Amino acid sequence: MKKYVTSLMLCLLMLPLVAQTQGDTIYHFRFEPGNDGLYTAYRNNGTELSRLLACVVQNKEAILAGTVPIQVDGYCNSLDDETEARATARIRSNRVKSELITREGLTEACFTTRNHTSGGDYVTVRIVIPTSPSETGPEQQAETERLAAEAQRATAEQEADRLQAEAEAQHIAAEQARLVAEKQQTEAEQTRQAAEQQRTEASHPAHDSYHLALRANLLRWATLTPDLGLEWRINPSWGIAVNGSWTSWSWSDKDRRYALWEVAPEVRYYMGEKKAWYLGAMFKAGQFNYKLSETGKQGDLMG
Template structure:
């Protein structure tokens, strides 16, 4: 660009010589820094415009025919942003061209325009007026050739600049597409990871449910079985928090030639409320009814029992199908029975009695088999 400014100054020095043979060919229009308005009163712009219009009038036919080109160069170096500076230079060039188009009827095809972001705040207009070979001297011929070469060089620079801007734009677009592809890849990976974590959570919940999710289970009180009293029950889990259970026991033993006897049957319905997140601890309401016949010594007792109370306990999970139920019931029992002795294998009644009992009424270590 410094070379371009130096050439421009040389053209200014040679302007008087050129004017003697082929008229004014270079015209300068000054602009205020950062401004794109063309003011005729600013720094001799009005005089330059008059000289330019006179030259255009003299060569109008040749200009419209395309044999006399008009080269317009706009400059702006008073703005920091290169894009704004180039846009301002373009507007300045258009200001000058519009004066020629509106006043003398020229068209855009009559101009060759270049815009620059360095060199100053002005617009130059060059009109190359060819002369006949007989009137053309060596200096004028050299100047014409120099101007033509400079125009070609400026055109090449402009094309190179346009190619550079196009390459930068293409590179920026490629970077944008790469960034979008990377963002999509990361989003897809995050989505896949979330799906994997959700599947893992589902597998964990399936293998370790938050609560015992059975609906029907069979029960056997191991303490009763240890006393040779078979005990079986069934439980229906209405929902995870509520269960309805019925237990039954029965046994009948005699020994010592029927002098000793141990017989019993009981039915114990119970309503349970399971507590906590895992639904393993519980509270319940128990009702008990049955009959008994005990003769473990000289006097036997035979009668009915009935009562109820509050139960509590905890289920220890063994595996998916089995649990141990530890429970204890506290409440009230009433027993109406008769006493008897045995004489020669015959029961002899010795009176009736009623007994009330407050305290433990039930205990168990129960094996629970979850059917489904």
């Protein structure tokens, strides 16, 4: 709202000057928001440049002599940083002046330049052509009305630029919100997958990864009966094992005897979340020879 009040005040300030100088003409050159390039194909800039060059050619001698000043005002309000906006406005003013300097041989002394950080994204060029006091009447009024119409047109174009800039800002904000939502969704999915992996690892302990394992029954070893076994873990729930034992002891001049061998194949079904417990079916076969007193026992065993 502030920049439109400023534009309206500038228009009102120009009207008294128009009444005094019938030959005053204002030319508008539009710039893309945030850009300092002067494009002739953008927003009728080519037509405005042709009109400006024609006016300069017509009044070139007076312009070079300094009796017809050229006022250049550069504007930029599409940048947040005021220093950067003023620098962009200055570059825009120089772009327009360069066209007149290179095409018609004007010099920097021909211009009065001011740069602003409000009002819009454009450059205005005003050529003040003095008129004689006798030139009054309908022609002066028509010129005043024409300049007022140009000011209204500039205000309307500024409003259109503002609406377009707001629409672009809303689009950018919506796109940023969408990207943030996608990022959050991706992070949530990654968190879910990590939790699922942890749950899977908890339900399948690290020892599930092996296929063969060497086992021993420490209770049998405590009875001086060496025992070893080999287990094949088919999957986390099922395993096949084979255990074997052997021992042979004699004492009291061989009047005492403790000897045996046995083989026991087994099928196991592991239970629980950590697969720490199992139910199994085992078959045992072998031979024994016990003589712990005067009478001994010897034979085959099966269970």
